[in-house]
Amino acid sequence: MATVQFKKIVKRFGDNLVLNGVDVDIKDHEFVVIVGPSGCGKTTLLRMLAGLEEISDGEIFIDGLLVNELHPSKREIAMVFQDYALYPHMTVEENMNFALRLRKMDKAEISSRVTDAANILQLNKFLQRMPKQLSGGQRQRVAIGRAIVRKPKVFLFDEPLSNLDAKLREEMRVEIAKLYQRLNATILYVTHDQVEAMTLAGRIVIMNHGIVQQVGSPIEVYRKPCNLFVAGFIGSPTMNFLSGKLSVADGVAVFSNESITMPIPAFVLPQKEAVAGREVVLGIRPDDVLVERPGGEKCSCKIDGVLEVCELLGHRENLYLKVGAQRLLATVEAFFNRSPGSAVSLCFNYQNMHVFDKATEQRISE
Amino acid sequence: MRDNMKKELSAAAKRKRLNHLLIHAGIILFAAACVYPLLRIFSVSLRPGDKLVSMDLSIIPAGATFISYTKLLGDTMFLRWLWNSLLITLATSFIGVSLASTAAYAFSRFRFPGKKAGMILLLSSQMIPAGMLILPLFLMIMKLKLMNTYLGMIIAYSVSSLPFSIWILKGYYDTIPRSLEEAALVDGTSQVGAFWRIILPLSTPALSIAFLFNFTTAWNEYLVARVVLFSSKQYTWTLGLFELQGQYITQWGMFAAGSMLVTVPVLCVFLYSSKWLISGLTLGSVKG
Numbered sequence: 001m002a003t004v005q006f007k008k009i010v011k012r013f014g015d016n017l018v019l020n021g022v023d024v025d026i027k028d029h030e031f032v033v034i035v036g037p038s039g040c041g042k043t044t045l046l047r048m049l050a051g052l053e054e055i056s057d058g059e060i061f062i063d064g065l066l067v068n069e070l071h072p073s074k075r076e077i078a079m080v081f082q083d084y085a086l087y088p089h090m091t092v093e094e095n096m097n098f099a100l101r102l103r104k105m106d107k108a109e110i111s112s113r114v115t116d117a118a119n120i121l122q123l124n125k126f127l128q129r130m131p132k133q134l135s136g137g138q139r140q141r142v143a144i145g146r147a148i149v150r151k152p153k154v155f156l157f158d159e160p161l162s163n164l165d166a167k168l169r170e171e172m173r174v175e176i177a178k179l180y181q182r183l184n185a186t187i188l189y190v191t192h193d194q195v196e197a198m199t200l201a202g203r204i205v206i207m208n209h210g211i212v213q214q215v216g217s218p219i220e221v222y223r224k225p226c227n228l229f230v231a232g233f234i235g236s237p238t239m240n241f242l243s244g245k246l247s248v249a250d251g252v253a254v255f256s257n258e259s260i261t262m263p264i265p266a267f268v269l270p271q272k273e274a275v276a277g278r279e280v281v282l283g284i285r286p287d288d289v290l291v292e293r294p295g296g297e298k299c300s301c302k303i304d305g306v307l308e309v310c311e312l313l314g315h316r317e318n319l320y321l322k323v324g325a326q327r328l329l330a331t332v333e334a335f336f337n338r339s340p341g342s343a344v345s346l347c348f349n350y351q352n353m354h355v356f357d358k359a360t361e362q363r364i365s366e
Numbered sequence: 367m368r369d370n371m372k373k374e375l376s377a378a379a380k381r382k383r384l385n386h387l388l389i390h391a392g393i394i395l396f397a398a399a400c401v402y403p404l405l406r407i408f409s410v411s412l413r414p415g416d417k418l419v420s421m422d423l424s425i426i427p428a429g430a431t432f433i434s435y436t437k438l439l440g441d442t443m444f445l446r447w448l449w450n451s452l453l454i455t456l457a458t459s460f461i462g463v464s465l466a467s468t469a470a471y472a473f474s475r476f477r478f479p480g481k482k483a484g485m486i487l488l489l490s491s492q493m494i495p496a497g498m499l500i501l502p503l504f505l506m507i508m509k510l511k512l513m514n515t516y517l518g519m520i521i522a523y524s525v526s527s528l529p530f531s532i533w534i535l536k537g538y539y540d541t542i543p544r545s546l547e548e549a550a551l552v553d554g555t556s557q558v559g560a561f562w563r564i565i566l567p568l569s570t571p572a573l574s575i576a577f578l579f580n581f582t583t584a585w586n587e588y589l590v591a592r593v594v595l596f597s598s599k600q601y602t603w604t605l606g607l608f609e610l611q612g613q614y615i616t617q618w619g620m621f622a623a624g625s626m627l628v629t630v631p632v633l634c635v636f637l638y639s640s641k642w643l644i645s646g647l648t649l650g651s652v653k654g
Contacts, residue, residue: 052548073554085545089567099553146553 002063002153010057035197036207078147086131157189228361242282259324283354289330411622434619447606458523459580466531474539488529531576538572574642
């Protein structure tokens with residue numbers, strides 16, 4: 001297995017700047033997920049690593065070797081494509097051993113590698129079938145099998161589950177996680193699905209508009225998003241954002257807008273004097289909006305609101321609230337048992353409160 | 367209620383049967399219209415003497431004989447003409463398809479200046495009537511000192527059917543997902559290897575069509591052959607058959623026998639390549 005380094009990677013398609021100075025270091029045996037909205041450049045970055053896209057500027061290293069000019073076949077990588085890309089005129093077995101045959105590998109070795117991969121992916125029964133005779137999930141497994149038999153330095157996955165239905169996607173996600181534990185390989189995985197990113201990744205690279213926004217473990221990017229984009233992109237349902245102004249009164253930072261005025265604890269914003277008077281955006285995840293319920297815990301710092309809509313999800317319930325002109329989403333335990341239009345009291349879990357500068361969109365809270 | 371439903375169902379079944387009957391009758395009529403001229407020629411080829419017109423409508427005429435066939439094969443250079451045609455046609459088809467398949471790949475996959483203009487130019491060359499090409503082809507082949515040679519004919523035929531073949535193949539390549547070639551590149555092939563191992567095997571339906579087009583065009587061509595070939599030893603069958611036509615008399619029996627014999631190679635090629643003309647070979651390769 002190997003390390004991968006992207007150094008100041010730039011990609012232009014004509015006048016269109018797709019990647020703008022991407023710097024990412026991937027350690028040996030690491031599972032890194034690149035996540036971002038459509039068109040953010042994540043697939044382009046992966047394709048550049050594979051050698052399928054020219055590099056406009058910057059350097060890519062695999063295991064310390066500069067691969068900018070290296071042909072894809074010489075990079076010792078294997079790629080699983082979004083649309084499987086199985087060779088339709090070959091059987092499953094021929095698809096899996098194609099790369100090994102090209103390398104003129106010993107027949108016994110080829111057979112043993114294909115059998116091993118087929119065992120891991122439960123494809124033994126399908127080895128003589130043609131791709132068109134397989135289901136979507138089986139085709140995806142063949143595509144993964146084709147990558148495994150190569151024993152490459154780096155595995156590249158380009159949105160491999162995006163064409164599967166929700167149930168199959170969940171199953172395959174677990175399969176890929178198991179596969180990683182088994183292979184202990186360096187994996188670079190591109191997706192726009194943050195659930196895949198959060199569940200599979202050792203580290204997540206979040207991209208937007210061709211720029212890396214944040215690199216960190218799933219819990220880091222969830223708990224401490226470095227800017228408004230990451231805060232809004234990671235987490236489902238999306239974080240609540242409250243625009244307002246910061247001031248300092250009696251030595252305490254106070255957030256206020258036309259609907260809500262509340263103190264911000266010092267552990268959230270220690271440098272309150274420095275940020276006083278700034279326009280800010282307060283970020284609170286729906287899980288951290290605490291709504292009082294009869295017989296439950298009482299809020300210490302109450303904010304009055306109105307319940308607009310309830311959405312029962314099973315064990316959780318989404319509450320759409322309105323506080324003055326401000327709309328908020330709270331996710332609480334089912335069953336809230338209050339009818340829409342009723343008055344509610346709520347407060348926020350300050351431990352998980354995020355404060356962002358409105359102008360720079362960067363995090364200013366701890 | 368149930369009776370009504372039964373009646374409706376049986377009426378629908380009757381309508382369906384009637385539709386099938388009409389469709390089949392149409393198809394049989396069409397097939398008969400296609401086969402009839404061939405049967406008439408076959409009939410003429412079996413008639414004793416050189417009667418083209420006869421009141422007899424039977425396919426096997428009275429006193430049927432293979433004398434026209436034996437005379438054609440024994441007394442004329444028909445076999446030589448057939449061989450010349452076959453050689454020129456096969457070479458034209460293979461060269462034409464090889465050139466078209468690689469040119470179409472470049473047009474389909476690569477970006478280069480003049481790509482769009484090139485495609486339009488190829489298309490517009492098809493709009494020029496064949497007669498207009500005779501003189502430039504004659505001058506070109508004469509300058510190349512290839513008059514009355516197989517090579518001259520092969521070059522003339524290959525270049526004239528190239529634009530159509532390129533269009534057919536380019537259109538087909540466009541439907542093959544690029545990810546298949548990219549997967550092959552990552553797996554270890556070169557660009558040429560990906561073309562050879564992935565694109566070509568997947569393009570057999572389009573290659574077959576291009577081959578058939580080249581084959582039938584070259585096999586049946588008369589005008590260019592008339593201009594390029596002048597010794598009867600080098601004639602293709604299209605020119606050769608007209609040797610049987612005299613100023614006052616035409617040997618219709620031998621003419622018809624020759625016409626029957628020259629359909630055999632085309633028929634064989636059609637039957638053989640029909641299995642490659644099945645589309646949908648790319649099914650299952652990618653999502654969907």
